[in-house]
Amino acid sequence: MIKQLTSWRLHIRYEDMTEAFPKRIRTERLLLRPYRWGDIDDLMNYAVDEEWSRYTRPPFPYTRENAREFLADRVALSRPDQKVWCLELNNQMIGDVGFAWHRQSLSAEIAYSLSSEFWNRGLMTEACNVAIDTVFNNDETLNRIYAAIDTRNVASIRVAEKLDMKQEGVLRQNRMQKGQLVDDAWYAILREEWVTK
Ligand SMILES: CC(C)(COP(=O)(O)OP(=O)(O)OC[C@H]1O[C@@H](n2cnc3c(N)ncnc32)[C@H](O)[C@@H]1OP(=O)(O)O)[C@@H](O)C(=O)NCCC(=O)NCCS
Structure with a gap:
């Protein structure tokens, strides 16, 4: 059976393939690209917002x-063990998505964040879909992508669910977050689950 391409895959455009991962990736609405020094004002624009952090x-x-x-x-x-793309929308840097590799366990942790001005428009799901697809396609040894999410962070949990990541458990009082002990839910997706997504 030939698998039908899901619509977000149809929009992927890779640019500059000179490194292990494409430097720039275009999605339907976003450009994923490396950070540059000139992003500082755009970064300040959203990072001063208490909700964001x-x-x-x-x-x-x-x-x-x-x-x-x-x-x-x-x-x-x-x-060498990290790959981060920032997200550009209409020439404005509005967030990022990145991975930290744990080579021994053939896994990588995904992390993402977006300016609150652009929340709830599906943008992070769009960025993560293409980013995950790209790292699985360009690193054949990678078997599992996971995220540790503060259980109060319902928007991030929803993004993980929309990416078809599965909850593997909750680590209670796992770390201090802004002066408070918080629980982390672990979500993950395996390569075998991603290729059939
Ligand atoms: C988490 C984050 C990246 C989500 O980005 P986003 O572009 O808004 O995500 P999406 O629009 O793709 O999806 C958000 C989903 O959460 C849902 N959501 C948001 N707030 C919600 C709430 N308070 N209760 C229930 N659902 C909520 C939205 O309805 C949407 O789900 P839907 O598509 O089924 O309607 C963004 O909120 C963010 O940057 N937060 C700060 C940084 C952060 O927490 N990073 C993650 C660390 S693990």
Whole structure:
């Protein structure tokens, strides 16, 4: 049986394939590309919002120095075990999606975030679909992609569900988040599940 391409796959356009992963990827609405120093104003624009970092690591209040350190890490450093694409919509940098590899377990952790101005339009699901497809297609050793999500973060849990990730369990009081002990739900998708998606 020939599998019908789902509509988001039809829109994928890869640009600049000179590295292990395509540098730039176009989806129906987004451009996934490397960060650059000039993204600092767009980054500040949304990172100062308390809602944006409520369930994630970036500090609040967020300063320009935090943004500079973040971009230094993303632009200047080369990390062989990480791949991050920022998301551009209408020439504005509005978020990112990235992976950190755990080679021994043939797995990678996915992380994503988006400016609150653009929430609930399906944009992160669009970005994650193409990003996951790209890393599975370009790293044949990768077997499992997982996310650890604060159980209060219903929007992120919904994104994981829309990506067909399955909940594997909940780690209770797994870490301190902005002064509070929080539970993390673990979601994952296996290569064999992704290729038939
Ligand atoms: C999580 C995040 C990336 C989602 O991005 P997004 O582009 O809004 O995601 P989507 O639009 O693709 O999907 C969001 C889903 O959550 C649902 N949702 C959002 N808020 C909700 C709420 N309070 N209760 C129930 N569902 C909610 C939306 O309805 C949507 O589901 P639907 O398509 O079935 O209607 C965004 O909220 C974000 O950047 N948050 C801050 C950073 C973060 O938490 N990152 C994840 C760390 S694990």
